[in-house]
Amino acid sequence: MLKLNAGLCVRSLSVESECNKCELVCPTTAIAIGESNLPAINFSECVTCGACTAICPSEALTLDEFDATNFFFDFVEDKDNLLSCRKNVPCISALSIEHIISLAVLKKEIVFDMGYCDSCDIAHTCHTQILKNYEEATYLLEAMENEAVIKLENVCYENEAKDSNRRDFLNAANLKTVAKMKKSFEDEVQKASDELTEHTLEKTDIALLRRKTIPNRRKIFFTAIKRVDTPSQFHIVDATEVSFTSQKLMDAEACTACQMCYRVCPTGALVSDTKNSKIDFDPFLCIKCHICHDVCEPNAITLASSYNVKEFFEPKVQSLMSFNVRRCDECDMVFSTNSSDRMCYRCKCEDEEARELWGITDDM
Template identity: 35%
Template sequence: MNNRSRVRFNINDCVHVYYKDSSCRECINICPIEDVLSQDDYKIILNAEKCVSCGACVGACPSEAFSLDGFELERFYRDFLSQKENVLSCKINLPCLTVLNVEYIVAIILEKKEDLIFDTGHCSKCFVGDLLEEINKKVEEANYILEKLGVENRAVIRELSLEREEKKEKERRAFLKNFGKAAAGITFWALMPRVSSFEEVKEQPKNIVEEKVGIPKRKILIEALKNQNTDYSDVKLEVDKISFTSDKWIDNTKCTNCSVCYNVCPTGALKAGAERLKILFEPKLCIKCKVCHDVCPEDCLHLKDTLNVNTFLNETEVLAEHVIIPCEECLVPFSYKGDTTLCPRCRELEDEIRDLLKIGE
């Protein structure tokens, strides 16, 4: 077997395709191996020769642009729910504990109705680097959400240092004799069945206005929350304590209805309302990438302090409503705020002329 990485990166699902100057660098920040992931202009570059296929980028990417050849998260999730075990370990059932994001962690605990144990006994000796801090962050965030939901069970970190039984360990050692250097330290991959590589996704032009990113992990969380048959009307989460979604508000006095924010929203969480006179928002689709904030020319999009869980699950909010009238000077339609019948451009031109007249005086 060669050293080729099992990590797959679909550039078309990366938020940088929707806005090249996006501030998102989650994959680069979490990667434990130097120079595996980098950014060239707007493109995230994967160095497959150095990648050890730990899957940390899979758990970190908000738009699920990364995946692992031979390991499907949703299938793992379904299989894990059907089993009696409640322990996650890099030596038994995951390539690395960081491959799971908070949504999966919360969903597993809600559905299994028991504590979920994270075996971190191997983290300090892991050759790929210390990812324990990232594991702790995810566990802390998941437990915050569970506490707010009124759920007693928690994600628990324990140094169990679990290993597979002796027979499989011998098989692993025999396998590793011919295994590539880059991934030789990851027991999980040594015990995975060999799978055929598939071609890298080829870059093709993408209509970012029409083609939005699907987020399977969000469907998993929503399904788990709804399966609890609980009234979440009074449950609020502090937006700065959750990493995967948000709630927003728009300063309607500044918004010009330029449409940029919802045109570049990667998931369609922001969208136009009837006749494009409203800006709508679905928190259940938001991935908190903040692309909409980055592109807003008037800086009128803001995060709310809290997110109601019932709103997250069921509601589409109206963030802004506009009355469109023709400018009395140039006749170009614009969003009327009740103060002037001149469009912003004509107002700006009027101000420039006024300033020139002052200089002339």
């Protein structure tokens, strides 16, 4: 069964968040952004393919039936290198790019079994997503000068479940896990319901929101990268081809030192110090969730058009902004600014509003 951890969903951090990756990748209509601004789930429509869990930048969605982190460690130990929806994954789209690259570099070769895609009900989105992931992973492996190979083959792996449909197979494959988990009565009721189940933030979620969390897949990725040879040169790749991390540019003129970008950043990729005198960026931690852009009113923070793979091998914190810290002439509060302003942003706005209201011009 699919679960949403509301405290990890980036939409919980701000109403400005435009993330709907889970909704877009879902091959049925099981996920829709609900009235509470969080993804709502129709459990009876969900086919537990796991594509949404893999695409969610913050690992807010999980499947009871498949844990990609546990799977990763089991598969690394396994002599076999075949990934098949009839063998070991609910759908190959349930593996994130970071998982795919990590498996490829550690196992040297992995094979995607595409043999069932043509007859699969959910291929219209999942097959497309698998190919996208394959292309991105292959592109980055090449940029890393890594010889690992990912193969797409029509293996049509067969087991005793071959004549049953996909959902029957998933249930059979996960029987052990399911028995262990003792699914609750409420879960079953939810699955039978043909309505979108809304999610809201609970007290425990709010505690999670305040915590900066690095997804497990990112930790796996960097652990795997540490075990591979550094390329002869660090290649610069097209940033639009990299879905899971980014590099940032800051327009110092446009930045109003409002502090929003680093306060909402879920992983701590954007940070400041206790005086709010700077903004630093650590690409190692960025999950490209886009919320820092969504909340930046003057669009001061933008995505760089290229990405240097050096960040995978020698991650370095970059300084994006440094501010002057001073007391506001009006309210006496300490504030950060990148200009010669004597008033904080709030007092400046209030001053501008008052001037507009009373028709006061600078030369008066």
